Amino acid sequence: MLTDLTIAEAREKLRAREFSAVDLTMAHLHAIETLNPRLNAFITVSHSQALDQARAADEALARGDARALTGIPLAIKDLFCTVGVRTTAASEILRPFVPPYESTVTAQLLRDGAVFLGKTNLDEFAMGSSNMTSAYGPVENPWKRLQDEDAVLVPGGSSGGSAAAVAARMSMGATGTDTGGSIRQPASFCGLVGVKPSYGRCSRWGVVAFASSLDHPGPFARTVRDGAILLGSMAGHDPKDSTSADVPVPDYEAACRRGVKGLRIGVPKEYRSDGMPAEIEALWQKGLGWLRDAGAEIVDVSLPHTKYGLATYYIVAPAEASSNLARYDGVRYGARQDGAELSDMYGNTRAAGFGAEVRRRIMIGTYVLSAGYYDAYYLRAQKVRALILRDFNDAFQQVDALITPTTPSAAFAQGEKMDDPIQMYLNDLFTVGANLAGVPAISIPAGLDANGLPLGLQIIGKPFDEETVFAVSAEMERAAGFTALPQLRAGG
Amino acid sequence: MSAYAIEGSTGLWEVVVGLEVHAQVISQSKLFSGSATAFGAEPNSQVSFVDAGFPGMLPVINRECVAQAVRTGLGLNAVIHKVSRFDRKNYFYADMPQGYQISQYEHPVVGTGVVEVELSDGSTKEIGVTRLHLEQDAGKSLHDQHATKTFVDLNRSGVALMEIVSEPDIRSPEESGAYLRKLRSILRYLGTCDGNMEEGSMRADVNVSVRKAGEPYRTRCEIKNVNSVRFVMLAIEAEAARQVEVWESGGTVKQETRLFDSGRGITRPMRSKEDAHDYRYFPDPDLLPLVLEENWIAALRASLPELPDAKRARFRSEYGLTPYDAAVLVAEKATADFFETVAKGRDAKIAANWITGDFFAALNRLGATIETSPVSAANLGALLDLMADNTINGRIAKDVFEAMVETGKAPADIVEEKGLKQVTDTGAIDAAVDKILADNPDKVAEYRSGKDKLFGFFVGQTMKAMAGKGNPALINETLKRRLA
Numbered sequence: 001m002l003t004d005l006t007i008a009e010a011r012e013k014l015r016a017r018e019f020s021a022v023d024l025t026m027a028h029l030h031a032i033e034t035l036n037p038r039l040n041a042f043i044t045v046s047h048s049q050a051l052d053q054a055r056a057a058d059e060a061l062a063r064g065d066a067r068a069l070t071g072i073p074l075a076i077k078d079l080f081c082t083v084g085v086r087t088t089a090a091s092e093i094l095r096p097f098v099p100p101y102e103s104t105v106t107a108q109l110l111r112d113g114a115v116f117l118g119k120t121n122l123d124e125f126a127m128g129s130s131n132m133t134s135a136y137g138p139v140e141n142p143w144k145r146l147q148d149e150d151a152v153l154v155p156g157g158s159s160g161g162s163a164a165a166v167a168a169r170m171s172m173g174a175t176g177t178d179t180g181g182s183i184r185q186p187a188s189f190c191g192l193v194g195v196k197p198s199y200g201r202c203s204r205w206g207v208v209a210f211a212s213s214l215d216h217p218g219p220f221a222r223t224v225r226d227g228a229i230l231l232g233s234m235a236g237h238d239p240k241d242s243t244s245a246d247v248p249v250p251d252y253e254a255a256c257r258r259g260v261k262g263l264r265i266g267v268p269k270e271y272r273s274d275g276m277p278a279e280i281e282a283l284w285q286k287g288l289g290w291l292r293d294a295g296a297e298i299v300d301v302s303l304p305h306t307k308y309g310l311a312t313y314y315i316v317a318p319a320e321a322s323s324n325l326a327r328y329d330g331v332r333y334g335a336r337q338d339g340a341e342l343s344d345m346y347g348n349t350r351a352a353g354f355g356a357e358v359r360r361r362i363m364i365g366t367y368v369l370s371a372g373y374y375d376a377y378y379l380r381a382q383k384v385r386a387l388i389l390r391d392f393n394d395a396f397q398q399v400d401a402l403i404t405p406t407t408p409s410a411a412f413a414q415g416e417k418m419d420d421p422i423q424m425y426l427n428d429l430f431t432v433g434a435n436l437a438g439v440p441a442i443s444i445p446a447g448l449d450a451n452g453l454p455l456g457l458q459i460i461g462k463p464f465d466e467e468t469v470f471a472v473s474a475e476m477e478r479a480a481g482f483t484a485l486p487q488l489r490a491g492g
Numbered sequence: 493m494s495a496y497a498i499e500g501s502t503g504l505w506e507v508v509v510g511l512e513v514h515a516q517v518i519s520q521s522k523l524f525s526g527s528a529t530a531f532g533a534e535p536n537s538q539v540s541f542v543d544a545g546f547p548g549m550l551p552v553i554n555r556e557c558v559a560q561a562v563r564t565g566l567g568l569n570a571v572i573h574k575v576s577r578f579d580r581k582n583y584f585y586a587d588m589p590q591g592y593q594i595s596q597y598e599h600p601v602v603g604t605g606v607v608e609v610e611l612s613d614g615s616t617k618e619i620g621v622t623r624l625h626l627e628q629d630a631g632k633s634l635h636d637q638h639a640t641k642t643f644v645d646l647n648r649s650g651v652a653l654m655e656i657v658s659e660p661d662i663r664s665p666e667e668s669g670a671y672l673r674k675l676r677s678i679l680r681y682l683g684t685c686d687g688n689m690e691e692g693s694m695r696a697d698v699n700v701s702v703r704k705a706g707e708p709y710r711t712r713c714e715i716k717n718v719n720s721v722r723f724v725m726l727a728i729e730a731e732a733a734r735q736v737e738v739w740e741s742g743g744t745v746k747q748e749t750r751l752f753d754s755g756r757g758i759t760r761p762m763r764s765k766e767d768a769h770d771y772r773y774f775p776d777p778d779l780l781p782l783v784l785e786e787n788w789i790a791a792l793r794a795s796l797p798e799l800p801d802a803k804r805a806r807f808r809s810e811y812g813l814t815p816y817d818a819a820v821l822v823a824e825k826a827t828a829d830f831f832e833t834v835a836k837g838r839d840a841k842i843a844a845n846w847i848t849g850d851f852f853a854a855l856n857r858l859g860a861t862i863e864t865s866p867v868s869a870a871n872l873g874a875l876l877d878l879m880a881d882n883t884i885n886g887r888i889a890k891d892v893f894e895a896m897v898e899t900g901k902a903p904a905d906i907v908e909e910k911g912l913k914q915v916t917d918t919g920a921i922d923a924a925v926d927k928i929l930a931d932n933p934d935k936v937a938e939y940r941s942g943k944d945k946l947f948g949f950f951v952g953q954t955m956k957a958m959a960g961k962g963n964p965a966l967i968n969e970t971l972k973r974r975l976a
Contacts, residue, residue, distance in 0.1 A: 081548045094547065101541060103548060206548040212777035241550050242779050320777055323582050326591020327545040331644065342586055342642070369582070369772035378774060 002027040003169035003490040007072050007226040010172060014061055014071045021057035021071030025050050025115050028073040031170045031490035032117060035142075039488065041155075041164040043078050043136045044086050045118035053115040060113060068233050070113030075171035077162050078119035079126055080106045080217070081206040085116075089208045090124045090134035093328045093335050093353025103206025104238045105175060105217045112233040117171055121161030124355045125325065126182055126210040129427035131160025132414065133357040141190060141411050142168040142486035146452035149487070153411040153453070156186030156427075158210075159220070163190040166220045169490035173230050174220040179210050180313050181407075181431025183218050184443035188406035188456025191445040191484060193227045193473070195219050198464045199438030200245030202231075203238030211320040212243075214313070214435045224444060224474040228252035231466065247464055255467035256474035261295030263472065266399035270306035271430060273408075280405045280455060283447045287403055287457045290479030291472065299399050303391040306433060308384045313432040314425055315368050315381035321358075322365025328353060360421065385436050392437040396462045401472050404430050406443040406456035430458060440466045442473045445482040454484065496664030498702065500736045505702045507732040508709060509662035510622075511724070513675060515654045515685035516629065516693035517560045523628050523652035524551030524594065531691055535634075535645035543650040545589030550778050553578075557652040558782065560684040561601050561626050562792050564654055567682045567799055568621050570605025572789050576625075578779045582772040587631035587644050595655075597773045600625035601782060607658075607678070608801060609670035610819055619671045620659030629653050654685065660699065660709065665725035672696065672721045673823070677800050681825045689720050696724050698752075700731040702739070710735075711745045715752050715759055727752035731759045803828055811840035820848055826862040833869035838876050846872060850890065854897045866900040867893070875903040887960050888912050916963045918970070921954075924962065925970045928953045939975060947971065 002024050005013070014021060029047055036042050050073065057071035081087045081099035088094045102110070110116070123133040131139040131154055139160040141153035155164040159176030163186035166174050176183040178196035187194025195218045202217040209215060219230035232252050238244040267288060272281070288298050330336030330349030337348035354362070368377035395402060408429055417423040434441040440463070443456040457476065461469035485492065497504040522529055525542035542549040565572050579597040602624035610616050631649035633642050656675065662668050676687035676694060687694050696719075701712035715731060718724045730752070735745050750759040798806070800822045807818040807828075821831045821844060835843040851872065855865055875892060878884045884892060884907055895906045907913055915921065928950060929936055939946040954967050 087547070089547070097547065099547070101546075204548070205550050208547045209778075240552060242552050243777075319774060323580050323592055323772070323774070326582060326584065327547070327589060329584065329586075329591060331586050332544055332589060333546065343584075346584055366772065369774055371770050371772075374772075374774070 001169070001491045003031050005172070006223050007069070007172050007221065007229050008223070010072060011069075011229075014057075015066050017061070021054040021061065021115065022051065024071060025054035025073050025117070027490070028117055028171055031168070035168050035170055035488060035490065039140045039142060039164050039168055039170075040137050041120055041139050041161040041168065041170060042075065042118045043088055043090065043121050043161070046085050046116060049085065050115050050117050053110075057113055057115060067111075067113040068229060069109060071115060072113070073115045073117050073172055074109060075117050075120045075162055075165040075174040076106055077122055077159050077175050077177060079122060079177055079208045080175055081208065082106055082116065082119065085119060087119065087208065088136065089126070090122045090136055091353060091355070091358070092135045093330075093349070094208075095135075095335055097334050099206070101206060104203035104240065105207065105234045107206075108236065109175070109233050114233070120159070120165050120174060123158035123160065124358050125208065125321070126158035126177055126179055126215075127321070127357050127361050128157040129181070129185055129424055130154040130412075130414075130417070131157040131186075132418065133157075133355055135355055138414055139164050140414075140488070142488035143190065143411060143453055144487040148451070151413040153413050154189070156189035156407075156411060158182040159186050162220050163187055163192055163194070166190070166192055166222060167486050168488055169492075172222075173226055175234065176218055176220055177207060177210070178216045178218055178431075178435065179214045179317060180428040180435050183216075183220065184406050184431050184441060184456065184458060185427055187220060187443040188445070188454065189411035191454030191482065191486065193221045193224050193445070193477075194443045194456075195221075195227045195231050196434060196441050197231055197235060197466055198245070198440045200243055201235045201440070201464065201466070203236070203241040203244050205238055205240040209324040211317040212324060213320060214317055216435065224442070224470060224477045225253060225256050227442065227473075228256050228470050245464065250467050252466060252470050255470040258467070258471035259294065260291055260472055260475045263291075263296045263401065263468070264299050264399040265291050265296045265472070266299050266301035266395055266402045268301055268303040268306065268395065268402055268404060270303050271404045273429075276405070276408065279449050280408070283455055284403070284405050284457065287446055287476055287480075290476055291403070294475050294479065296472075301395040301398055301402065303388075303395055303433065305384060305387045305391050309388060309432045309436060310425060310429055312381045312384045312388065312436060313428065314364070315377050316385060316436070318361040318365030319368050319378050320365070322362045322369065325354075325358070325362055357421070388433060389437045392433070392439055392460075400461070400468050402460040403472075404458045404460065406430060406458040410449045410451065410453035410455055434460050439463050440469050442469050444473050444477050444480070446476065446480045447482070448484055452484070454482075496666065498732055498736050500740045502740050503704065505732070505736045506705055507663060507728065508660050508701045508703060508712070509668055509728055510660040510699040511658045511662065511668060511671065512697040512699070513656045513658075513672070514695045514697075515564075515656060515679055515687070517557050517626075517652035517654055518684055518686060519554060519556045519560060519652055521554055521556075522650040523554055523557050523626060525650050527650065529651050531693070533647055535643070535647060537647065539646040539649065543589065543646055545591070551594060551776070553779065553782065554652065557626060558601065558784070559792055560652070561624060561654055562784065562789060563682050563796060564656070564679065564684045565602030565605065565624055566793050566796055567678045567684075568602070568605035568607060568624065568656070570621055570624065571603035572784065573599065573601055573603055574784045574786070574789075575599070576601040576782045578776045578782065579773045580776045583769045585630065585633075586642060587633045587646070587649065589631065589646060589649055593628050593630065594776055594779070595627035596625035601784075607671060607674055609667065609674045611666060611670055614815065617667065619661045619667070622657040622659050624654055624656045627653050627655060665728045668698070668728055669721050669725045672724060674800070677823055681797055681799050683797075692719065695719050698724055698727055698731075700728055700735070701745070702732050702735045710739075711747050713745065713748055713750050713759070715750050716762065718752050723752055723754050726754070726757060727759060730757055734759060797825075807831075811835060811844070813840065813844050817844045817848055824862070830862050830869045834873045834876065836873070838873060838880070842876060843873075846876065850893055854893075858897070866898075867896050871896055871902050878903055878907060882914055882916060882963055883907065884912055884914050885960070885962070885964050887955070888914065891960075912961060914963050915958055915961045916966060918966065920958070921962055921966050921970050924954050924957045925950075925967070925974055928957060929974060936975065947975075950975070
């Protein structure tokens with residue numbers, strides 16, 4: 001099955017002309033045709049554009065001009081602006097929006113020869129952990145509980161469509177964005193590798209903003225090496241993003257072969273919560289064992305402000321979002337609802353255009369920035385954020401990387417955790433720290449829970465030291481030997 | 493000078509004023525985008541996706557705008573902050589595409605400074621500058637293009653503004669006018685703002701309160717967006733009078749935002765809807781703190797032009813000008829440059845007299861500026877040369893100057909064409925004097941009997957006989973000799 005290949009394998013075979021880029025793209029478009037009506041992973045499928053790009057890839061291959069991703073079909077989270085292809089952020093308010101520009105990250109993927117299959121579903125404006133808040137309907141996780149095949153599970157969020165597309169073999173890889181865990185949590189729920197690089201590593205230019213200081217573009221893939229290939233293309237300094245870091249992009253693929261011998265690996269004790277399911281605790285210990293066996297030293301470390309991470313995140317992120325989303329006013333683009341006066345037009349447009357979760361976060365964000373509350377909430381959260389960053393810096397004085405579970409549970413079913421937003425926010429418990437600190441983190445599929453659902457482990461590294469994170473991830477991937485497959489997949 | 497005061501029924505009231513001046517930065521492109529900033533372009537022709545607040549667009553600071561703010565800070569003798577920060581000021585308006593204005597709230601790029609102003613009685617006063625910060629301008633809403641719709645022009649959206657905030661050091665309308673004119677002069681010298689209030693590139697928010705002598709400050713009102721020096725002065729007068737009346741009638745001045753109605757000469761409150769904002773300032777997460785290097789600031793400092801105060805001092809010491817002439821000549825850089833061109837290698841006082849006298853009068857009459865003047869500095873200098881070398885006398889020079897104003901020609905050509913060359917031929921002067929003395933024997937007799945004042949009569953008659961072209965010194969000398 002062409003759809004079962006990894007990006008690294010497909011790349012070799014394309015260069016060897018074992019099949020064409022058009023063949024590879026057709027196989028994925030076919031998988032989308034078959035599976036997407038049920039999984040709803042794509043909001044927009046760009047069928048003809050994908051084939052055009054595949055044909056161009058074949059011509060490039062014929063010329064011997066093969067680049068890092070020539071002919072590789074990818075799915076793009078519908079938060080990345082793509083020129084001429086509708087970009088919705090899974091919101092009503094952007095339903096008619098077709099960007100006249102290409103985000104830097106997707107432009108770099110295209111530069112390297114990638115084929116874009118379409119735009120994937122997500123939680124509206126990337127706000128959610130279940131993909132249930134999309135205005136374009138929920139996404140179904142291609143994985144099924146062993147004893148309960150009827151339950152429709154969520155793929156996680158916010159990048160749920162990207163995760164489902166890659167897991168179900170509708171795409172070889174995908175872009176995502178991770179603001180509090182939006183790549184790593186769905187990667188964990190869907191048995192994938194999810195990479196959140198350092199803040200500033202991938203340009204945010206042309207990515208619809210949720211929370212500017214926390215938004216991290218990054219890739220989904222089925223192997224660590226594929227994640228490295230994709231990040232290598234997506235990363236790099238962009239003068240159009242003032243927060244983009246002007247540092248060279250190393251060879252991440254090479255880093256995957258480094259091994260972990262002599263590395264010091266930290267286990268943050270604060271992540272060991274009382275309520276943690278035994279099987280997740282067991283998997284965590286197993287993961288540490290793999291690294292010990294491979295020659296790493298395991299060290300207990302402390303990240304003392306961990307318990308404030310979630311509260312801090314849920315102040316900073318809505319605060320920035322409340323301001324970032326102010327531009328969706330119906331005046332210049334997107335969906336407009338008329339009103340008698342300007343303020344009515346705003347009210348009508350935004351009430352009709354934003355879903356409940358987005359409205360909730362705009363209200364929280366507006367509240368924490370308001371006169372009289374700013375010091376108690378936003379300013380204090382910024383101070384705690386600085387302490388959390390210091391925790392990571394202190395820990396990285398002692399160790400090269402940290403290992404934690406990615407999520408407190410495996411994928412849950414649609415409808416679960418829906419009545420209490422706080423329950424939903426707890427999904428980000430282990431992931432928000434890396435966003436607040438801007439440090440790189442990867443989730444890899446490490447095992448299955450009792451229901452046969454994938455569980456991820458998270459590897460966190462020093463700022464701009466993605467190489468070590470890839471090295472550790474690749475070592476754990478080898479040891480884990482994760483071969484389980486989702487029930488719903490191309491050819492499955 | 494005697495202090496400005498408002499006489500109320502309960503005694504004298506002092507006026508306390510602080511000004512917030514919004515000055516549009518002269519730069520090729522906007523504060524956070526590459527769009528052009530030219531005035532008067534087709535609506536929405538200078539708008540990038542950043543300026544229009546499109547999804548995923550990000551601001552990138554324009555180095556030149558920062559340099560302009562730093563130059564201005566240096567020109568205001570102000571502290572330059574090596575680390576400053578941009579904040580978002582959040583509010584909704586149709587011509588504010590991002591839903592927030594990027595400004596500097598807590599940490600401005602320029603801190604405290606001082607502006608020295610000259611007052612009409614010849615005294616000077618220092619007005620403190622609290623801060624200068626950079627911010628984006630909004631677009632423009634056009635409400636008069638359609639019966640039910642508002643049109644939006646985003647050309648101005650994102651253009652860099654400097655907000656220059658003064659201390660509440662101003663005590664009269666006159667001082668406010670002197671401060672604004674001085675500030676404008678400094679900005680123009682620096683080339684950081686063109687200061688054209690009519691085009692809106694300089695606007696002022698005026699904070700006014702009144703108090704009895706020795707009291708702490710009372711509640712102030714802010715008069716928004718006043719767009720001429722004269723209106724600022726009138727608005728202060730009107731607002732101060734209103735506040736005195738409120739206090740004296742037993743009321744309390746409410747802190748509020750008001751507008752100046754120049755037609756009626758009063759201030760009135762803005763509708764509360766217009767200013768009931770909670771701006772929810774917070775640091776813009778799309779921008780890193782603005783960090784300036786010492787070397788860079790030093791290079792800007794080294795490249796500053798001579799500013800009005802320094803130039804005025806130099807004009808007094810180098811050219812021996814009166815304080816008044818020096819102040820008048822340095823107010824506009826173009827005037828100062830004009831003066832220096834004329835004065836170079838010539839008698840500077842004569843140059844100053846001609847410029848502040850006949851030349852300014854001619855410009856006024858024509859409604860012209862230095863830039864559009866028909867008389868160039870080189871030609872005015874040449875005219876002074878013709879006087880200095882006795883080619884023409886002072887009286888003829890006035891006629892030649894008028895001809896220069898009319899035709900724009902060089903003075904030598906005019907003198908040549910009209911045959912205005914001064915007569916220094918002693919024979920011709922002798923002949924003219926002889927004739928005048930012969931025609932007026934009675935006056936000669938009166939003069940000789942002691943009526944000295946008649947000397948002027950003989951000079952005038954001689955000059956008239958020579959069609960004004962006689963050399964005055966030679967005529968004097970000849971007359972003295974012949975009347976002795």
